[in-house]
Amino acid sequence: EVQLVESGGGLVQPGGSLRLSCAASGFTFSSYAMKWVRQAPGKGLEWVSSTSSGGSSTMYRDSVKGRFTISRDNAKNTLYLHMNNLKSEDTAVYYCAIFNSAPVGQGTQVTVSS
Numbered sequence: 132e133v134q135l136v137e138s139g140g141g142l143v144q145p146g147g148s149l150r151l152s153c154a155a156s157g158f159t160f161s162s163y164a165m166k167w168v169r170q171a172p173g174k175g176l177e178w179v180s181s182t183s184s185g186g187s188s189t190m191y192r193d194s195v196k197g198r199f200t201i202s203r204d205n206a207k208n209t210l211y212l213h214m215n216n217l218k219s220e221d222t223a224v225y226y227c228a229i230f231n232s233a234p235v236g237q238g239t240q241v242t243v244s245s
Contacts, residue, residue, distance in 0.1 A: 133157045133235055135227050140239030147217050151239055153210040153227030161185075161205035164230035167212045169223035170238075177223075180212065181230055194220070217243045 139151040151167070166181040180201040181190045189201050200213040210227050222243050226234035 133229070133232075135234070135236040137225060137227055137236050137239040140225060140241045142242045142244065143217055144245050145218060145243055147243070148213070148215045149217065149241060151212040151214065151225055151227075151241075153212075153236070155208045155210065155227075158229070160203075160208040165203065165210050166228055166230050167201060167210075167225060168228060168234060169221075169225045169241075171220075171223040176226075176234070179225070182210070214241070217241075219243050 134156045136154045137151060139149060141149060143149055162184055164181060164183050167179040168176050169179050170176050179192055179195060180199055182201045182203055186203045191199060198214065198216045202211045203209065222241060224238040224240050226236055226238040228234040
């Protein structure tokens, strides 16, 4: 059974930083491209960033380019999202997922507010 457990969210002021983690189990993590998606209050799921199985290729939505960095540690079966210069519009529940699948975890709440 695929299990993905997100952590690292919290309340941060505008301009602040957070690092999200996603612990994966139940599948061969190193064989799969992965992604982060988010859901803001009252809105649908929105793709944020993706990485290839080995981590050498990454993609970002325009609104987070230059601020967010996706990375992975295949030895630890863990996906990361480093978020800098956070803005109020980044407030959402963040989920990790296998690239071509829907999220299966509970997500982690990120709130950007002064």
